[in-house]
Amino acid sequence: MHRWTRQMLGECLRGTAVLAPFHSLVIAYSGAVLVIALWLGKAGALAHGAYFERLAPIYLVTLPAIMLVGAAALAVHRTDDWSSRCGLLRAYANPTTIGHAASGLLALVSFIVFMGSFTTFKNLMPDIRGGFVYDRVQADIDQLLHLGHDPGALVVALLPHPLLRKAIEWNYSVLWSLLGFIPVFFIATHQAAGTIRLRYLMTMATTWIVVGSILACLFLSAGPAFYAGVTGDGVRFAAITSFLGDGAEASSAALFQAYLWSSHEAGTSALGTGISAFPSMHVALAMVNALFLRELNRMAGHIGFAYVGLILLSSVYLGWHYAIDGYVSILIVLALHPLMRRLFDRGEVFAPASRPQGALTPAAPPTE
Numbered sequence: 001m002h003r004w005t006r007q008m009l010g011e012c013l014r015g016t017a018v019l020a021p022f023h024s025l026v027i028a029y030s031g032a033v034l035v036i037a038l039w040l041g042k043a044g045a046l047a048h049g050a051y052f053e054r055l056a057p058i059y060l061v062t063l064p065a066i067m068l069v070g071a072a073a074l075a076v077h078r079t080d081d082w083s084s085r086c087g088l089l090r091a092y093a094n095p096t097t098i099g100h101a102a103s104g105l106l107a108l109v110s111f112i113v114f115m116g117s118f119t120t121f122k123n124l125m126p127d128i129r130g131g132f133v134y135d136r137v138q139a140d141i142d143q144l145l146h147l148g149h150d151p152g153a154l155v156v157a158l159l160p161h162p163l164l165r166k167a168i169e170w171n172y173s174v175l176w177s178l179l180g181f182i183p184v185f186f187i188a189t190h191q192a193a194g195t196i197r198l199r200y201l202m203t204m205a206t207t208w209i210v211v212g213s214i215l216a217c218l219f220l221s222a223g224p225a226f227y228a229g230v231t232g233d234g235v236r237f238a239a240i241t242s243f244l245g246d247g248a249e250a251s252s253a254a255l256f257q258a259y260l261w262s263s264h265e266a267g268t269s270a271l272g273t274g275i276s277a278f279p280s281m282h283v284a285l286a287m288v289n290a291l292f293l294r295e296l297n298r299m300a301g302h303i304g305f306a307y308v309g310l311i312l313l314s315s316v317y318l319g320w321h322y323a324i325d326g327y328v329s330i331l332i333v334l335a336l337h338p339l340m341r342r343l344f345d346r347g348e349v350f351a352p353a354s355r356p357q358g359a360l361t362p363a364a365p366p367t368e
Contacts, residue, residue: 004095011099012106019107021344022201026110029209030117036124042267045123048116050271055115055181059108063185064101097191104189107201111184118208122274125217126264132222132230138278139227139236142322151323152224152316153239159317160243169252172282172314179307180285196292199344203288203336211284211332216276223277225257225319240319253318280321284329286311291337 016023037045126132143150159165187193187200221230225241228234244254263273286308294301312326 007095008099008102011096012102015100015103016106019103019198019201022107022198022205023110025202025205025209026114026117029205029213030113033117033121033124036128037120040124040127042124042127045120045267045269046116047119047123047269047271047273048113050269051112051116051119054271055112056109059112059185060105063182064105064189067101067189100191100194101189104185104197107188107197108185111188111201111205114205114208118212119272119274120269121213122216122276123264123267123269125220125274125276128217129220132220132226132275134219134221134278135223135227135230138219138221138322138324139224142324145324150224150237152319152321153237155313155317156240156243165243165251165317168314168317172311172318172320173252173256176282176286176311179289183289196295199340200292202344203292203340204285206336206340207284207288207333208281210336211279211329212276212281215279215328215332219278221277221322222275223320223325224316224322225253226261226275229261237319244319251318253320257319277321278325279329279332280312280315280325281329282315282320283308283312283326284333287330287333288337291333 034046037043139150146154184201184204187197193200224237225244227237228241241254244251244257250258260273260275263270264275286304290301290304290308293304308330312323312330315321315326316323
């Protein structure tokens with residue numbers, strides 16, 4: 001047992017050392033955000049507690065439990081012999097596999113800290129910039145690029161169906177969150193993704209910083225849903241806000257937008273708060289995953305890119321973004337992806353999962 005523990009801890013330390021660039025980036029970014037918050041006298045804007053309350057049970061309890069149950073189910077499926085099943089489970093629980101997973105869980109703790117820092121900074125951006133200063137400019141550029149039309153209003157006119165809106169809202173909020181945040185767990189903890197783990201985490205974090213923090217702060221805008229509130233012009237995007245509804249007829253997007261605006265006005269910070277349109281993190285995150293899917297499989301990549309298009313369309317349809325927010329996000333991720341690959345590629349893309357000894361050998365049939 002002591003030997004197993006030493007080997008597991010050694011693998012955990014080795015894995016954590018490999019991920020040192022990611023942990024260092026989180027520390028540097030979070031430290032900078034903390035300094036800015038204290039400088040602005042906004043220590044109450046720190047959102048880390050909300051993220052630990054919501055994400056820690058998922059990343060550190062629920063998903064590990066699902067992995068354990070999955071391993072047990074796989075052992076049961078592979079053989080009818082109980083001694084062989086126990087052997088498979090012991091093989092799955094080898095110190096290398098567990099140590100690798102443990103280093104991944106530590107990376108997920110850093111990821112939770114990172115997301116808390118990201119939301120904290122997002123809530124601080126209006127104070128840093130003195131409000132949302134680029135909505136008119138970005139809306140005008142959007143209109144110019146689309147032959148005199150505001151894309152969101154045009155899409156609403158083409159697809160004015162409440163049931164379709166509900167489906168798009170569910171995809172944009174629920175499914176996007178699952179596809180955006182659940183893969184982080186498996187890539188961080190599963191040995192099959194060991195060769196791309198550091199690069200994936202660094203690409204994700206760098207994208208959040210460049211797209212969602214640096215450029216968002218430099219060109220801070222609120223988006224079509226909040227255009228009237230930040231410019232005083234309630235006519236330009238009235239078709240979108242009317243389509244989303246208000247009061248008892250409000251869509252889920254309109255309700256969440258109202259929640260974000262009230263949080264902004266009250267200066268409160270919680271899970272998912274903060275308003276920023278340009279560039280789009282929804283599109284950027286979908287694009288990151290699409291590029292990694294393309295490395296795994298060409299068809300998976302095509303599906304991923306189609307999903308990027310759906311998210312971009314949804315973002316203007318629901319009033320969250322100007323179309324240029326998504327266009328710029330795609331271009332930035334296309335530039336960051338090869339850069340991260342050059343810096344952190346370990347020579348493979350997706351390695352086949354390491355199989356415990358005997359895992360592929362079913363129990364011999366009983367002899368008579």
